[in-house]
Amino acid sequence: MTRPRYVARSTAIAARALGEETMVMSATNSMLFTLDEIASVIWESADGVTPLEQIVADKICTQYDVTLDVALQDAEALVKGLAEHGILLLSDEPLAFSGRSHKETP
């Protein structure tokens, strides 16, 4: 059984929604990211306490014609990429609050 994964938005970012997209800028290197509609849903739901699988099941699979397996695989790739840039925190345990983690994985 796969352990749940938790995601939280970093505090070292600036972010704004623009239409259905979300623009995120890293405060550490000024890189700018544009999240599409589905990525924006995951971003908005990344509260550090809701497992990623639950976010995908509740917010993606109910709104878009996609299976949980496929959507979760895409979501894992997305959050891993964003975590590598330090704008999202990824953990095997709930993150107490957005922006803090004692057990982050890159």
Next chain:
Amino acid sequence: MPGVTAATQRVDVVVEIGGLPIRLSCDDPAFVHLVQERYAGYISAANDAAFDFEIELAPPGTESRDEDVRVTWESGCWLMERGDFRAEWNPSTGQGRIQQTRNPYSLDSVLRIVHTLLLAQRGGFLLHASSAIRNGQAFLFSGVSGAGKTTMARLAPPDAAILTDEISYVIRQDGRYVAAGTPFFGELARVGDNLRAPIKALYLLAKGPENIIEPIAPADAVRGLLGNTLFFARDPEFVKMVFDTAFDFVRQVPVRRLTFAPDSSVWGLIV
């Protein structure tokens, strides 16, 4: 024989860009004269300055080839470093110190950094863009190196006042965005006219076979603007200020794509 003491007297000059006067003092009158020549048109006759920098000249050959700029916030001061300069500035006191060689372009770089820091707090920014005033309104032409910033400045008609061909100065004034002239130049190799005017439009430049202005999506406008904004400080608070300003700017100022053939006919569209 009586002892002789060499008294070093500091000479100063106030450089005012975008309405922000910065006093520069140095114990080398020849260097201060060099600064006066470099920033001709931006030297303030007033003695008052909001910010003071003492310049210490390092002997030639002491600079390194490190071309990376580092701007960090430490113990209440901004630290700015590159191979040819090291500067620190305390925004609370307005006092700072610059160590550099005699190259005036090192000072140019420090001033650009200081102005990006000052502008961020005031809802403004420096932009890789040429700019000009025509009919009382300012137009900005932004793009990466080679996009045509200097070309647009060179092609400008006689009734256009060139504010810069390289680094545009954007201020938020009375709730609207205003462009001011700067002494920061590119290939045109001349300081901009020390004027200011409300910004009518920002054009993201592209070269093509014909002149055409096209609307762009707000997200593309923000991307284009932030992609050409001068960023030095890797500080979360600073980045957030600039980020928020970019969104506000795009909400207020029309941002368009300007594809142009490199001849003066393009200015027929800039009205």
